[in-house]
Amino acid sequence: MREEIITSGRMNPHIDPYLEIWHWHIPLYLFLGGLAAGILFFAGLYVILGKENKYCGAVKRAPIIVPFLLVIGLVALFLDLKHKLYFWQLYTTIKIQSPMSWGAWTLMAITPLSFAWAAMHIREFFPKWDWKLPILKEIERFLHQNKLVLAWIMVILSVILGIYTGILFSAFNARPLWNTSILGPLFLTSGLSAGAAIIILFSRTHKERNNFAKIDILLISIELFIIVHMFMGFLASTEVQIDAANMFLGGPYTAPFWIFVVIIGMILPALLEVLELRKIKIPVVLPVVLVLFGSLMLRFIIAYAGQMSRWLY
Amino acid sequence: MRYAMAIDTKKCVGCADCVVACQTENDVPIGYCRDWIVEVTDGTYPQLEIEIRSERCNHCENSPCVRCCPTGASHYEDGGIVTVTKHKCIGCGACIVSCPYDARYSHPEGYVDKCTFCMHRIKKGQQPACVAVCPTKCMYFGDLDDPNSEVSKVLKQRKFKTLIPEAGTKPHVYYLI
Numbered sequence: 362m363r364e365e366i367i368t369s370g371r372m373n374p375h376i377d378p379y380l381e382i383w384h385w386h387i388p389l390y391l392f393l394g395g396l397a398a399g400i401l402f403f404a405g406l407y408v409i410l411g412k413e414n415k416y417c418g419a420v421k422r423a424p425i426i427v428p429f430l431l432v433i434g435l436v437a438l439f440l441d442l443k444h445k446l447y448f449w450q451l452y453t454t455i456k457i458q459s460p461m462s463w464g465a466w467t468l469m470a471i472t473p474l475s476f477a478w479a480a481m482h483i484r485e486f487f488p489k490w491d492w493k494l495p496i497l498k499e500i501e502r503f504l505h506q507n508k509l510v511l512a513w514i515m516v517i518l519s520v521i522l523g524i525y526t527g528i529l530f531s532a533f534n535a536r537p538l539w540n541t542s543i544l545g546p547l548f549l550t551s552g553l554s555a556g557a558a559i560i561i562l563f564s565r566t567h568k569e570r571n572n573f574a575k576i577d578i579l580l581i582s583i584e585l586f587i588i589v590h591m592f593m594g595f596l597a598s599t600e601v602q603i604d605a606a607n608m609f610l611g612g613p614y615t616a617p618f619w620i621f622v623v624i625i626g627m628i629l630p631a632l633l634e635v636l637e638l639r640k641i642k643i644p645v646v647l648p649v650v651l652v653l654f655g656s657l658m659l660r661f662i663i664a665y666a667g668q669m670s671r672w673l674y
Numbered sequence: 675m676r677y678a679m680a681i682d683t684k685k686c687v688g689c690a691d692c693v694v695a696c697q698t699e700n701d702v703p704i705g706y707c708r709d710w711i712v713e714v715t716d717g718t719y720p721q722l723e724i725e726i727r728s729e730r731c732n733h734c735e736n737s738p739c740v741r742c743c744p745t746g747a748s749h750y751e752d753g754g755i756v757t758v759t760k761h762k763c764i765g766c767g768a769c770i771v772s773c774p775y776d777a778r779y780s781h782p783e784g785y786v787d788k789c790t791f792c793m794h795r796i797k798k799g800q801q802p803a804c805v806a807v808c809p810t811k812c813m814y815f816g817d818l819d820d821p822n823s824e825v826s827k828v829l830k831q832r833k834f835k836t837l838i839p840e841a842g843t844k845p846h847v848y849y850l851i
Contacts, residue, residue, distance in 0.1 A: 362718065363716075363717060363718045364715075364718070364719075365714065365715070365716045366713075366714070366716075367712065367713070368712065368715075369710060369711070369712045369713075369729075370690060370707075370711040370712070371707055371712075371776075372705070372707075373705075373707065373776075373779040374705060374706070374779070374780075375779070375780060376778075377776070380770070380771065380776065382771060382780065383767055441766070441767070442764050442765050442766055443765030443766075443767070443785075444763050444764050444765030444783075444784035444785045445764075445765070445784070447762065447763065447764045447785075448764050450745040450763075451744055451745055451764060453745065454745060454746050456743065456744055456745075456746060458741045458742070459742050459743055459744045460742070461742065461744035461766060461768050462744035462745075465744060532741075532772075533738065533742070533768075533772045534738060534772075534774065534841055535738060535771065535772050535773055535774035535776075535841070536771065599840070668771070671774075671776075672774050672838050672841065674838045
């Protein structure tokens, strides 16, 4: 039998025998960023559609957690940096070709916006809230006057943020598993689905909950379609990408991916939501937690598996 | 000016002198290396062929690491040498992930480190440390734009290949086969 044996004398820490440079920080941030993007997208969307009062959970209540999500995500990103004191170098330049650069700038814009949005709706949770300082009251008035503009900016930025979490990976042709442009839409859809799930949790009306359950089912279906599509693409591609797909089709990531992400994180919550729509009593929190879990696992598995996938030469 | 290196796989014996010379010259932290030896054994026993390569950063013309660096720390120096500016590097690891050759590593001090073609030596008119010490003289270094440079001459005479050309990186380290 013809054999090829490659022996390398290199043993650099975190590089060999396989790449392990990105740990839990990156997938956690990608999850939180995607989730934040999902929530803000729906919040902005329903303001633009003029259904602000009908979709109170989406517009006013759920966005209250977004600043926390983004701040935790940013802390995770910062912890991941290995030359931490130089992090400000990110904001000395804009590099169009580097997804990480425009991701950093998007975060720079969307984080304060999320704080502003949460502040505008603080009275949903604390009805007697008073900003005390006149300047703050003035700012609040200004923000409310320009709410529609803010909503548009938020929808655009949240789509960029959501899709960027996937593009960050797909820009690396060195890692065949990541090197597919469909990862952007997949992570965006997953983020939107997670956002819809959180909104279900925050919403107080039956109608809104039902509506978001429908949206979530649709998004999960799109996600499943994209996943199938992604593997079809890999299997029809070059050897390295076939190898990458095989990690999930019989290889080491088969069980975690199909069980945790697809079955527990997508199919099961979608079924529960369908049952809920059929008026069968199911705890609201159950499908929500499952969707969030699936969304988190998707990022962890893709992040770790991608670092294992490589070119052999 | 386009610096390049040609390495003769027929002459290389895999002694790893280049690896040690680089570690000493560049003060590479213990346990790390900027260049390394790869042995590829191919065939059906007993008809086996062996190829020995001294590998390092390929100083690609279309470097994914330079493209994905968010701060511009990874950049091209004169002659197409790909290097990292320490005080601009935030240690995000994007360049490490982007390199199909895995030629970079995270220095214990936090920044990303890699082969520089011994830029400090080239500026003095010397050869990179690995080339200078090679006991079999299997490495050639020079300017591709100069038809009389060692590397241009040997690439004219011999068959050569680059590593993973299909990755589209346009490497500047050539392997004579």
